Amino acid sequence: MQIPFRSIIVFHAVARAGSVSRAAEELRVTPSAVSQQIQALELHLGTALTLKVGRNITLTEAGERYFQMVGREIEHIADVTQHVRGIRSATTLTVRAAPSVSSKWLLPRLHSFVDANPDIELRLDGTNEPTDFSKENVDIEIRHGEGVWPGLFIEGLGKERFFPLCSPALLPAASITAADLPEQRLIHSVKSQMQWPRWFAEAGVEPERRWHRVLFDRSHMAIDAAASGMGIALESELLAWRELADGSLIRPVRDAPEVMVATQWIVCPHNHLRHRKTRTFLDWLRAERERSLEPDDFRRSHKVAPSEI
Known part of the structure; x- marks a missing residue:
């Protein structure tokens, strides 16, 4: 029996993209050609693999199972083919995050992800607007807000502890009360x-x-203003960890209440979790989250006195 390899490749592209038109653009063919290949594969297998939902495509239960079975094999074949050609396989991962979390939390850590994943070309999009995943080529986003976006995969980056923070040139640590x-x-x-x-x-x-x-319109500007001695900012240690570590920010209020809120969320469509590059970045984010929210590790890594945390 002849195996319809071309149709399988086209199905894999459609399943990844969630859209016939985006798959057609990726494969450099017409949308009608993509639809014909999907129909041919469904006829060959004797079952429906996709359903049209508006302008997008969703997989049937059989389509989900088939994609899981063939997806990793196709990615492996692509990697092996590039290796044999003597070309290092490179895949672009586009991450969107608000400017504050990009500059204050992500950038100081990204070198470890880049070093550990030389086959992934990382693009960081520091934009504050929420991603329209149906129209924009973004793989995963760190989004600021309340964590309620129906239809998307959502996971908290972690609860943040908020404190009044200022330059030690403005006030000594623990020198005033909340009042x-x-x-x-x-x-x-x-x-x-x-x-x-x-x-x-x-x-x-x-x-x-x-x-x-x-x-200020952005947290990263408020943090920098506080570090310059302009005043006292109310910010989280998740975003201000570097300034706390190097001593450019301290906690001037003694016996301050511990106020914790989750404000940063990892967000993407559920079908993006099928992609190896997205799963790899998500695993890295989780590991960095655990390290950044562990006070003892924070103090040891950055030599911060307990009185300053």
Whole structure:
């Protein structure tokens, strides 16, 4: 029996892309040619593999099973073919993350992912707008928000501890109380999930008057402003870990309440988890998340005194 290898390759492309048109673009053929190959494979197998949902394609139960069985073999054949040709197989992974988490959390760590995965070409898209995965070529996103986006795979990057932070040139560590804060210049990150009024409520403080504010559109700007001595920012140790580690930021408030919120989320369509490059990056993110949220490891790695964490 002749095996319809061409149709299998086309099916694999459609299953990965979730769209006939995107698969056609990748294969450099017409969408009608792709549809014909899928129909031929379904006729050969005697079962439906795909269903049309709007402009996209979803797999039937048989299609899911078939994709799982052939997917890794096709990727292996592609890798072996590139190796025999003497060309290092390279795959592009596009990651989108908001500017603050990109510059403050991802960039200082990315060298370990790049070093461990030389076959993956990484593209980091530092954009604050949520990805429309049906139209944009983004594999995985770290998204800021409340974690409610129906139809997508969602996993928290981790709960963040929020503290007032400032330069040691402005105030010594643990030198004031929460009630003293309204007398200081307070830095606001206007798009943050954690705002000063909420933190004051957790601390049991009711400011008697409006405090002096400086507002920034992004957390990374608020962190840099605080490190420069402009005022006191309310930020998480997840984003400010490097400044805490090198001593450019300290915690000026003694006995501050521990306020924890999840604000950063790993997001992608469920079918992207089939791709080796996405799974590899997700596993790396999970490992980095565990390291970054472990206080003892944080102190040992960055030589930070317990009083500063």
